[in-house]
Amino acid sequence: xGELIRSKDWSKTPVGSIDSWPQSLRTTLSIxxxxxxxxxxxxxxxxxxxxxxxxxxxLGKDGKHPSILGVAGEKAWPEIWQFIKxxxxxxxxxxxxxxxxxxxxPIYRNGKIEDVYWTFSYSPVNDETDKVAxxxxxxxxxxxxVEGRQKVENAEKRLRFAAEVTGLSTxxxxxxxxxxxxxxxxxxxxxxxPSKILNHTDxxxxxxxxxxxNIVEKAFDDxxxxxxxxxxxxxxxxxxxxxxxxxxGTVFYDEKKNPLKIIGTxxxxxxxxxxxxxxxxxxxxxxxxxxxxxxxxWTSDPLGNLTYFNxxxxxxxxxxxxxxxxxxxxxxxxxxxxxxxxxxxxxxIMQGQEFLFENRFRRFDxxxxxxxSRAIPQRxxxxxxxxxxxxxxxxxxxxxxxxxxxxxxxxRTKQLEQKNKELEKMNIELQSFAYVSSHDLQEPLRKxxxxxxxxxxxxxxNLSEIGxxxxxxxxxxxxxxxxxxxxxxMYSRTSTNERNFIKTDLNKVLEQVKTDxxxxxxxxxxxxxxxxxxxxKIIPFQFRQLIHNLIGNxxxxxxxxxxxxxxxxxxxxxxxxxxxxxxxPEKMYYQLTISDNGIGFDPQYKERIFEVFQRLHGNEEYxxxxxxxxxxxxxxxxxxxxxxxSGEVNTGxxxxxxxxx
Numbered sequence: 001x002g003e004l005i006r007s008k009d010w011s012k013t014p015v016g017s018i019d020s021w022p023q024s025l026r027t028t029l030s031i032x033x034x035x036x037x038x039x040x041x042x043x044x045x046x047x048x049x050x051x052x053x054x055x056x057x058x059l060g061k062d063g064k065h066p067s068i069l070g071v072a073g074e075k076a077w078p079e080i081w082q083f084i085k086x087x088x089x090x091x092x093x094x095x096x097x098x099x100x101x102x103x104x105x106p107i108y109r110n111g112k113i114e115d116v117y118w119t120f121s122y123s124p125v126n127d128e129t130d131k132v133a134x135x136x137x138x139x140x141x142x143x144x145x146v147e148g149r150q151k152v153e154n155a156e157k158r159l160r161f162a163a164e165v166t167g168l169s170t171x172x173x174x175x176x177x178x179x180x181x182x183x184x185x186x187x188x189x190x191x192x193x194p195s196k197i198l199n200h201t202d203x204x205x206x207x208x209x210x211x212x213x214n215i216v217e218k219a220f221d222d223x224x225x226x227x228x229x230x231x232x233x234x235x236x237x238x239x240x241x242x243x244x245x246x247x248x249g250t251v252f253y254d255e256k257k258n259p260l261k262i263i264g265t266x267x268x269x270x271x272x273x274x275x276x277x278x279x280x281x282x283x284x285x286x287x288x289x290x291x292x293x294x295x296x297x298w299t300s301d302p303l304g305n306l307t308y309f310n311x312x313x314x315x316x317x318x319x320x321x322x323x324x325x326x327x328x329x330x331x332x333x334x335x336x337x338x339x340x341x342x343x344x345x346x347x348x349i350m351q352g353q354e355f356l357f358e359n360r361f362r363r364f365d366x367x368x369x370x371x372x373s374r375a376i377p378q379r380x381x382x383x384x385x386x387x388x389x390x391x392x393x394x395x396x397x398x399x400x401x402x403x404x405x406x407x408x409x410x411x412r413t414k415q416l417e418q419k420n421k422e423l424e425k426m427n428i429e430l431q432s433f434a435y436v437s438s439h440d441l442q443e444p445l446r447k448x449x450x451x452x453x454x455x456x457x458x459x460x461x462n463l464s465e466i467g468x469x470x471x472x473x474x475x476x477x478x479x480x481x482x483x484x485x486x487x488x489x490m491y492s493r494t495s496t497n498e499r500n501f502i503k504t505d506l507n508k509v510l511e512q513v514k515t516d517x518x519x520x521x522x523x524x525x526x527x528x529x530x531x532x533x534x535x536x537k538i539i540p541f542q543f544r545q546l547i548h549n550l551i552g553n554x555x556x557x558x559x560x561x562x563x564x565x566x567x568x569x570x571x572x573x574x575x576x577x578x579x580x581x582x583x584x585p586e587k588m589y590y591q592l593t594i595s596d597n598g599i600g601f602d603p604q605y606k607e608r609i610f611e612v613f614q615r616l617h618g619n620e621e622y623x624x625x626x627x628x629x630x631x632x633x634x635x636x637x638x639x640x641x642x643x644x645x646s647g648e649v650n651t652g653x654x655x656x657x658x659x660x661x
Contacts, residue, residue, distance in 0.1 A: 022128045028136050038141075041125065042073045042088055043134035049076035079113065080105045084120065088135045091122045095132045098122040102146050117146040168265045171249075173200065175259055189245060189268045191237030208234035208242070227251045229262050232269065244273040296361075296371070296392035298329075302385045304349040313392075318364030334360035334368050345375075352377055352385055361392065369396040448478045504540050506533035506592075510568065513548045520555050530568035536590055536659070538639060546635045547594075549628045550655055554596035557653070565597045573658070580658070582642050588661045589641070595654040600647040609645060 025043060032039040032052045041050040049072070073088070074081045083105055087098050100120040107116045119140045127133035169186035173179075180203065184194035190206055192198070207216055211233040219231035229249035234242055249264020290297040290310040297310040306329055314320065317332045324331075330338050337359035348355035355375035360368040375390035452471045460468065510530060514521065521528070528551070551566060558564040570592050576585040583589070601609065610633040629645075632655075636643045641659030 022126075022133070024126050024128075025134065028125050028134070031136075038139045040076075040137040040139070041134055042137065043125070047073035047088065047135075049073050051076075079108050084137070087120070087122055088137075091124050091135045092132055095124045097124065102142050116141060117143045168267045170265055171263075173249075173262045173264075175261055186266055189243070189266065190235060191239060191241075191243070206235045206237070208236060210234075223249070223251055223262065224259060229264055243268060243270040245269065294394075298390050298392070300375070300388040300390070302349075302387065304345060304388070307387075316361070316363060332362045334362065336360075341373075348375065349388075355388075355390070358395070369394055370399045371395065445478045449475055452478070500539060501537040502540055503535055503537050504543070505535050506538075506543070506570070509540070509544050510547060512544060513551060516548060517551060517555065520552070524555055524558060524564055526555055526558070526564040526566060528566045528568070531570060533568070533570050533592070534590060536661070538659075539635075542635045542638060546632050546657070549632050550594045553628060554594070554598055554653070557598045557600075558596070559599055559650070562597070567593075567595050569593045572661075578658070580642060580644060583658065584660070589658045590661060592657040592659075593654060594657075595652060597652045600649050600651045600653050601645075602649055603647065606645045606647070610643070 025041075028041055029050060032041060032050060039052050042048070043050065073085070077084075083103070087100060091098055098120075099122070102117050102119060104115055104117055106113045109116070119142050121138045123136040123138075124132045125134040125136050169183045169189055171180055171182040171186055174181075178200050180198070180200045182198065187196045187198055188194045190198065190203065204212070204216075215231050215233050219229060223229035227250065229251065230247070232244065232246045235245055237243055245266055246269045247264055247266040249262045251262050252260050254260050287310070291312070293310075294312055296313040296316060297308075298306055298313065299308040300306045306324075309321065309324065317324075319332065330342070333341055341357060341359050344357045345355055347353075354377070355373070357373050359371060359373060361371050362368050371392040372395045373390060373392045375388045377385045378387050378389055380386050452475050455463075456468065456471050456475075463471070507530075510533060514528060520526075554566045555564055570590060573589045573591045574585075575583045575587045575589060578585075578589070610629050633643055636657055636659065639659040641657060643658070644656045645653065646656075647653035
């Protein structure tokens with residue numbers, strides 16, 4: 001022990017000379033001295049610390065660090081004292097050893113505090129009276145071991161998470177005893193509760209008989225050569241439903257290259273297979289349909305490379321698939337159309353827009369016929385183009401028809417131009433007739449009326465009653481003839497005059513008409529009521545004639561001994577709310593309504609009254625030519641509007657005029 005004292009200079013400690021130490025203490029110190037592992041002894045009431053050199057590498061203590069030999073435990077290892085002191089007290093009090101594994105503690109190392117994993121063992125040490133006087137502590141740093149274990153655990157967690165996310169199950173087959181270890185997911189895939197443990201025979205028996213030998217056993221034989229195990233197979237679940245599985249595995253060998261086991265994964269691909277089957281059936285139907293129609297059908301990849309042609313294209317061109325793939329599809333496009341076809345097709349590919357183009361394809365007999373080619377991009381859920389589906393439709397007959405139609409249109413246009421010239425000539429003649437009507441025809445009538453008036457005034461006493469009656473009839477006929485000529489002239493002007501639409505206040509137009517008809521209104525003591533009328537774009541003089549004729553009509557066809565009551569109202573009306581033929585539903589209309597309390601008319605004549613020369617009453621009963629309402633209808637048509645008449649006999653009549661805003 002003298003060597004020990006010289007080495008450690010323990011005689012300078014508060015414990016005193018080594019010779020006075022108990023045998024148990026000296027024995028423990030000897031163990032500490034000769035151990036390469038970090039060891040400590042906390043002795044006595046002060047828990048004086050003894051240690052060996054093994055602690056230095058682990059704790060990072062260097063020669064510059066103050067010595068902790070012979071100092072109280074709290075000063076020896078202050079950074080962890082609060083963690084180990086309760087355990088030391090427990091061992092001192094109970095005399096039983098303690099073990100604390102992989103404890104994370106803050107350690108002063110290399111000039112800073114670090115978190116380090118330690119494993120501590122605490123053993124009691126007795127004095128000469130066989131009482132516990134100290135605690136022998138062995139400590140081992142386990143940071144590398146713990147971190148290594150954590151890495152493995154994290155890797156296993158990631159593997160389990162990946163398996164859960166992807167639906168994978170894991171399995172391990174031992175060749176020596178044919179035992180299999182599997183994850184719960186595998187039992188679930190095979191149709192069982194996840195807790196069920198399946199053996200290799202159970203799993204093999206659930207393989208579809210048609211796949212067991214042709215697929216699974218062949219895959220196993222291949223794996224014995226390549227070291228890689230892979231197959232897809234059907235399985236029959238306990239409820240007799242069919243599922244699909246996909247398994248991948250790697251063969252592991254012993255030192256003599258003999259196969260020991262296979263470790264692999266297995267996943268359920270039933271949904272994928274069902275989806276694939278649906279796609280294959282859809283593809284089959286598409287090809288069956290495309291081969292049964294006369295249109296040329298073709299598809300391409302997203303870059304525009306043609307990948308499929310239906311039978312009709314081979315029949316039309318007389319080319320085989322090999323010939324088209326070798327020489328390209330442009331070989332059957334007309335040479336003059338090729339450059340523009342390529343340009344339009346590439347523009348559609350780059351922009352992802354529909355391709356629509358007319359070009360000519362060479363038929364098997366060498367004839368070029370016009371085709372309307374259309375290609376539509378097929379996109380996935382994210383909008384990315386997956387393929388293009390296209391058709392080419394023979395439009396040669398339509399082209400021929402169009403050319404013939406254009407020829408007929410040109411000829412018809414020439415005919416219309418000739419007709420227009422004839423109409424212009426007729427308009428000139430009509431204007432001449434109007435001039436004659438207003439001057440040459442009316443002049444003799446004025447003379448007839450003048451001379452008959454003179455005869456009746458100056459020769460009345462020389463005329464018999466019969467003669468006087470004849471002259472009065474001559475005057476009446478001449479007057480009716482003059483009125484007829486004036487009305488015809490007005491109707492003609494309504495049809496031919498230039499239509500200049502001017503924004504006009506209809507209230508002012510109404511006042512002008514009332515002034516024109518002042519004598520008739522006063523004579524019949526008529527009452528005219530009107531709401532405020534709007535401003536509208538109209539042909540002023542024509543619209544004035546329209547209101548004049550309608551009010552004049554109400555005054556003319558009033559009841560005997562009953563004062564005429566005429567009401568004039570207006571409102572805005574949406575075309576959509578009207579059920580009148582000819583009304584545009586998307587437009588807004590002014591509705592002008594003129595109603596009276598006159599003799600009215602039978603509703604069956606509501607259309608007839610607008611025809612030229614149509615009269616519902618005798619000439620002697622009500623004066624007129626039967627042109628007034630025809631003029632009204634013509635004016636309404638000049639304003640792109642409609643007029644509707646309604647009435648009842650002895651109740652009155654109403655006229656609704658609709659003209660667009």
